[in-house]
Amino acid sequence: MTITSAAPDPPAGPRSVLSTRDEYADAIGTAIRAAAAYYGSGDSPLDDASFDLLVSLIQAYEERYPEHTDPATPTGTVAGGAVPAG
Secondary structure (H helix, E strand, O other): OOOOOOOOOOOOOOOOOOOOHHHHHHHHHHHHHHHHHHHHOOOOOOOHHHHHHHHHHHHHHHHHOHHHOOOOOOOOOHHHHOOOOO
């Protein structure tokens, strides 16, 4: 018996780079909403890998353009900013 499996479709999710301030702002909003949903209802629109990728893209943008860093950024926060650090 031969078992074959089709390769899964790549997950829908963030691009490989954030190029503009609008994309950066959208990514922050998406990450904050996903973290709030995950820590609130437990039902996030992003799986863990997609969330981690999104946050890494946000961080890479902030490293390239530190002058654009938004105070609402989920980078360097506990639970993506969904819960207070303490």
